[in-house]
Amino acid sequence: MKPYELYTVEDFLEDEHFREWVQGRGTQEVFWLAFRERYPAQQEAFRQAEHIIRAAHVEDSRISEREIRAEVERFIGQSGAQEGDLEFSFPDDDDDAGRSIFWKRWLIAAAAVLVLGAGIGWHYYQTNHTAPGIATADTSPPNLVTTRNDTDKTLKISLNDGSEVILSENSSLRYPSEFEDGARVVYLTGEALFSVKKQGQTFMVHTGKVVTKVLGTRFVVSAFDDDREIRVQVQTGKVSVYVDKPSEKEVKGLIITANQAAVFEKSANQLSKTVVENPERLPDGPVESILKYDEVPLPVILRDIEKLYGIPVQFDADSFWTCKITVAFSDESMYDKLSILCKTVSAGYEVVDGQIIVSGQGCSK
Known part of the structure; x- marks a missing residue:
């Protein structure tokens, strides 16, 4: 040895x-x-x-x-x-x-x-060198360590504050070898999964014009130069997303939580909130993953889904209270659960501003 x-x-x-x-x-x-x-x-x-x-x-x-x-x-x-x-x-x-x-x-x-x-x-x-098209301006300070992932596998980076970054292929991360007093700031090109260790200092990820600011949580940032949009998806916790240097058109910041995503459209200079493509159950959620109901009012089931995934569900409780549902859920996705419930009562749902909106005429008494 x-x-x-x-x-x-x-x-x-x-x-x-x-x-x-x-x-x-x-x-x-x-x-x-x-x-x-x-x-x-x-x-x-x-x-x-x-x-x-x-x-x-x-x-x-x-x-x-x-x-x-x-x-x-x-x-x-x-x-x-x-x-x-x-x-x-x-x-x-x-x-x-x-x-x-x-x-x-x-x-x-x-x-x-x-x-x-x-x-x-x-x-x-x-x-x-002349870059084709519109290039992202590099506003990061000099003398940072840069780790590039040119392999076909993800690359794990351990930062000196205890945070971890899983860097996707064809991506790069710029960061100081040691974080000093003040905010912890890194610069991403491409895509990475961040597991930020909670400290008193905020942790900021710069991706072109968009800044993601957190204290401690787990989230994914996708910001390839050739993509039309920059996307931030939260797995656990809460993050703030905003535009670093807004143009004449005002762009408001957003607060997003688990299973929500912030999307910045580069051409329109527009920042919006939505729900991730495949919402995951919250690891410490108060609701059991297997949901069984026997003649239960629809609003009760919708509230359980809201707690299970952490995504707000809006509906008219009075209209749907007389809709009694008998159903058993297990491995279905959140969207499949909603589709089954809505078909049962002739209703529909849509994603608006990071929320689920369920609408319909309800059930007769």
Whole structure:
């Protein structure tokens, strides 16, 4: 077993399983997530190594090529001067010292090429790139860590406040390596599921013009540049959604709760509230998931559905109180339940502003 209690930054960088985990390709997810609690003395080295590996995606700085080359030479010079003072060995392969030196030199060379390439790449982009169509303006601050998911699987990101982000494919998230005093702010392009740890600081997700603001909850944000709309869907808790910089046409903010969604239509600059496509039962709901009724007034059943999914259901209670229903629900979707009830009493329903509106003539006495 490797002597993890003695691990340094260099040991983490040389550990192939650690590198793969940071890059979202590893198979030891549980082990590395629990590492800092098991080896508290290695927390700082763990954090520094993780940031170094993620640094391959740090946004490019606007510096000249001359400054870039000088920085690379300084970096290589300092690393070379310190090489003799450091001893490296693989915990499971003490005889293969050459492999350890190889990895250290490889990391130094890779970092140097990265810094130089980032500067040259930025210069090329600025002078030669023209984005087709309408591009989303990047208003995020510089020097943020950027994690991009170019794989065909989701990628888990653990933020330093304890929050977790499940990043979808072809998506990227920009965030500070450590949240400072004030709001916790991240910048998303694409789609991600956020599980925000509740703290005194608000947590804000910027997606182009739209800002999602929460204290602690679970929600999905979908904001691909090519999509016509930005969508925020709440799984648990409550979030606030608003437009960061409204145009001349006023756009009001919204409060959405579980199974509701906020939709911002880019072309119309319009923000609206709706119900998610597949509402899920609330995990701690006060109503049993299996609903059985024998000659029960329809308003009672509708209120149970409202509590089961957390979505407001509006109807005329007086008109429907004489409608007695006998039915047993189990795995049907919320919409299927509503369809069955409405057909029974010749009524109908529609989704309006994040609510369910049931209408009909009711039942005769």
